[in-house]
Amino acid sequence: MKVEGSVAFVTGANRGLGACFVKSLLHEGARKVYAAARDISMVTLQDARVVPVTLDITNLAQVEQAATLASDVTLLVNNAGINHVEPLLGARDLNAARREMEVNYFGTLNMIRAFAPAMKREGGAIINVSSILARVALPSMASLCASKAAVLRMTEGVRAELTPYGVRVLALLPGAIDTDMSRDFPPPKIPAEQAIEEALAALRDGPDEVYIGSMAQQVAAGLAADRRALQESLSGF
Secondary structure: OOOOOOEEEEOOOOOHHHHHHHHHHHHOOOOEEEEEEOOHHHOOOOOOOEEEEEOOOOOHHHHHHHHHHOOOOOEEEEOOOOOOOOOOOOOOOOOHHHHHHHHHHHHHHHHHHHHHHHHHHHOEEEEEEOOHHHOOOOHHHHHHHHHHHHHHHHHHHHHHHHHHHOEEEEEEEEOOEOOHHHOOOOOOOEOHHHHHHHHHHHHHHOOOEEEEHHHHHHHHHHHHHHHHHHHHHOOOO
16 A cells, blocks of 8 residues: 555554654655544644544544544554553552553554444555564563553454455554653664654555564564573563
């Protein structure tokens, strides 16, 4: 799929990877970009092609309103997500895992369900921002890993349902990206611009499951070679 001339919708567009997605899509020639965030005052990019949208992806009424407003979308980027950096058994906040699942999994599913009818008619693509942690757990943020694993399985199921309609569904599985969400994660980190460059290259003519950065590629290779050994090597994180 070409970005040039497309109409895109980006969630979590107020900062980090989402804001970078908006800039990159405009640079690649998108005709319009809906930039969605819970607080649109944080969407500061000045471009006539940018349409700010107030959106909490866990709020079904707001999601439905967004889908009605943006019925011309041909590229949906599900970027919004949260990470409370909590283990599963030693969690300080016992509701953190539920919130991560509500935003990362159910919120993404809300968006796809709302936008799918129009995309079935017009075609296009959906990009779901997951993580390499969808495939392996870091104990210190295992509840996030569980939510990202759910996103990956959901992406596979949605892809099967939408492929007959000519809609591509991509899963991004990056390592740590240099954004606020990963500020406490040790380097090296992928520049946001690199992550998006690789995502858009895959959108044009690449795979539907995109491993971005050396960390993601090494984890994928380690899982293929010796899953147990890789999991044991990460047990101290």
